[in-house]
Amino acid sequence: MQNIVDFIKKTFNTTEFISLHEPRFIGNEKKYLNESIDSTFVSSVGKFVDEFEKKIAEFTGAKYAVATTNGTSALHISLLLAGVERDDEVITQPLTFIATCNAISYTGATSVFVDVDLDTMGLSPKSLKEFLSENCEIVDERCKNKISGKTIKACVPMHTFGHPCRIDEIKEICDAWHIALVEDAAESLGSYYKERHTGTFGLLGAISFNGNKIITSGGGGCIITNDETLAKKAKHITTTAKIPHRWEYSHDMIGYNYRLPNINAALLVAQLEQLEVFLQNKRVLADEYREFFKNQHVEFATEPDDSRSNYWLNAIILKDRGQRDEFLEISNNNGVMTRPIWTLMNRLEMFKESLCGDLTNATYLEDRVVNIPSSVRV
Template sequence: MQKVFEDILSVIKDAFPAQALIPLHAPVFPGNERKYVLDAIDSTYVSSVGAYVNKFERMMCDITGASHAVAIVNGTNALHLALILAGVVREDEVLSQSLTFIATCNAISYLSATPVFIDVDKDTIGLSADSLRQFLDKNARIGQDGFCYNKRSGKRIKACVPMHTFGFPCRIDEIAQICAQWNIMLVEDAAESLGSSYKGKHTGTFGTLGTFSFNGNKTVTCGGGGAIVTNDENLARRAKHLSTQAKVPHAWEFVHDEVGFNYRMPNLNAALACAQLEELNSFVSNKRDLAQLYHRKFKSLKLSILEEITGSKSNYWLNGIFFENRHQRDEFLTYSNENGVMTRPVWELMHRLKMFSGGHNAPLPNSEWIADRLVNIPSSVRME
């Protein structure tokens, strides 16, 4: 395999020349980032009130097509708040995927709810509609109150959180139909998929709520940031209220009408985010060009690479190649990282972590197959 590994690294180094260490995904700031951040500083509005927070929310609506967007301090908090808005409470079950970043399950756990893991599709590496349907047909029932219940645990299945993994849209329209049939709230974890769409509709807008991340390693970043999008005006209003400590509006009084959260995105971060959002189309175009280059080169090497499915447009946040087994995967991870190219496996599957083990999950053969074989390779926006 040594020759194959050398050939792979040669392709990557040709794509990112003159870099001693090639990162997995580095931020780039080619536009108005410095200008807007300095403007926010000069305005003295650097916390959660300011013109850039409002501008960011308008831009997110324009980009996603959602009626409402709420600026949140990070993606994990956005998902936590979205689950609250979805009505998830203690002892509820939330269907999600084992092949995900831990933030998905952490947000569920903040509410003392239980994640139940459904398998992913091999071609999207996102939640499988077929696996979801089979799990519910076998294990679920509709109670007299109209809610969905797990026949085995007796717990209410309140929400479903599919993730558009690495920016590749899952078959979210089918998932939405299944959730509607079973009266399960659909909350999309679109943290990695800003700029991605499925059948002409932006990710994050198929469910009642969608959440995004603007962490330092995302396609668009403001260091740390998040957003909730929805077409429901009441949910949007409540999201903003809860994210600002549930403070009742008043010129000077401090009155709060319920337990709230300090989750509002600061204006300083929003300034950076607005400048980055202006570059989103060029970033996605740049990353899709890189993906096409990888596809051409790796197919000539007879390597399998992650590709968008028919009807979808991926932002190709992270590109991935598949090896024949876990041993080859680990050999390549060692070789590449020792030779100046940062690569990473997918996350440890959630059902293998001690805090999420032992649950009543669907069979997860695809998740385990992917985890044994997939390696993410450098996917940054390339600057001239």
């Protein structure tokens, strides 16, 4: 285990503490921040918000983008726009960051967990199909869960650590079962499946720009979609559902104060200018890790077939929980930040009563996966 720590220190060319994933501000960030400040438009209206939405849509290939305060709010609004209501159910994966399930809970719906694939660490189409076939039926063009009697309104796969899941197969299954597909693309900006950007397969996709993501505004998120009506509604309800008027305050529905401030968007516009450089830099790091771990008898998580991953967070898969814990102890004691993959959502107190399919793969990965330093090296 110590030789892995030594290699990471050598790779990052430092004897100092090595973080898991640091932001890099090497472009026009300060210039654009000053422009935002000088304009006095620092809240949710300003040129940088508009520019960012235009540029992120162009980058992902989506027709529309709506900037939000964070990825969780983007996913929350996406679920509402997909028609998820109180007492509905939403299928997702147990191996995910808690924001996925929190957003589902904000709608009043309940999470249902199905297994992941070992190679993608994302929701398994095979497990999804088996769960639906065994437990559900279509009634009046709705997917009814025969166990709970509730409607399964949506499915939220997550592209884990930036590695795309088999999203085309998942979409085909969802379409057949009248389930809305909403992609949690929080971690996968710059990742492609069959040459198509993640987040653009579903009805809507949610992306995060948290401080540990490839590009960041400290927080921030966005909704991407190809549906003009949904995009307009997303912008409306994230802006407190205020009816446009020069001076009157009138609102026509329950809305949310979820719009990204212009001062944060200024950071993101500058960060987008560096995104291709960041992605290439991270791919070089992943290549170095892959070559090293070939000789260590340790599995390194690589992009799945038909995919191009952003390699947001690099991960290794150790032989068991004991070896995992040993490595976490040694690395963190030696100034190299590492962390285990998330505790499965169905083990958490808030979601322990949720329905689950067979979770063999998710349990296997929970015991073995560790993230290792993945920052852009400049």
